[in-house]
Structure formats: C-alpha cells, structure tokens
Amino acid sequence: MNCLSKPHYEPLGLSIRRSKTSAASEEPRRKDALTWFRGKIDELEEFSADLASKRAPAMYGLEAAGKSPSELFGEEQAAKALSEAEVVVRLVEKLLRRNSS
Numbered sequence: 001m002n003c004l005s006k007p008h009y010e011p012l013g014l015s016i017r018r019s020k021t022s023a024a025s026e027e028p029r030r031k032d033a034l035t036w037f038r039g040k041i042d043e044l045e046e047f048s049a050d051l052a053s054k055r056a057p058a059m060y061g062l063e064a065a066g067k068s069p070s071e072l073f074g075e076e077q078a079a080k081a082l083s084e085a086e087v088v089v090r091l092v093e094k095l096l097r098r099n100s101s
Helices: 020-038 041-060 075-100
Strands: none
Touching: 041 075
C-alpha cells in the first residue's frame, strides 16, 4: 500500500506553471527538496497504514468482541498517533517552505 505515491506528493512543487527560465533556475532546489522528502515516504506510509487499520475500530469498536473504542485504545495509543501527526506536519511544513522560497 503506497498512500504517498508519486502522483500525490510531486504536485506540491512541480505542477506550478512558470516561465522556462524561472523553472530551469529552480530545478536544482526542487530536486533537493524532493530528495530529502522521498527519504521520508516509507516512514509516512507506515504512519498512514497504522492509522488506517485502526480507523474503524477507533470509531466503532469491535462489535464481535463486544469492545468499545475506549476499551481498545488508550492514552498511549493516542499519544503515539499525536506524535506521528506532529512529525507529518513538521515534514510537510518543511517541504512547503523549501518549495516556496
């Protein structure tokens, strides 16, 4: 499962139309920005897959087991999800800063 495949993250900096001169002068910076970000894709994919697998149980519980969401997930899981979300936000902010300067 590749939630952050090429079509999803490349448009952030590569689909903006600019003059050929401007685009050519910015190409090395964009490649550098995307190179470090590509190195984070596996980590982001793990975060996404983990949260996706827990989405329905977190909302509805496990009816067959008679477990409510609060019986399945506690403060530790919430702290982990929040920490991972903060990592994602920092990475995206960094990507946007690099692509906008």
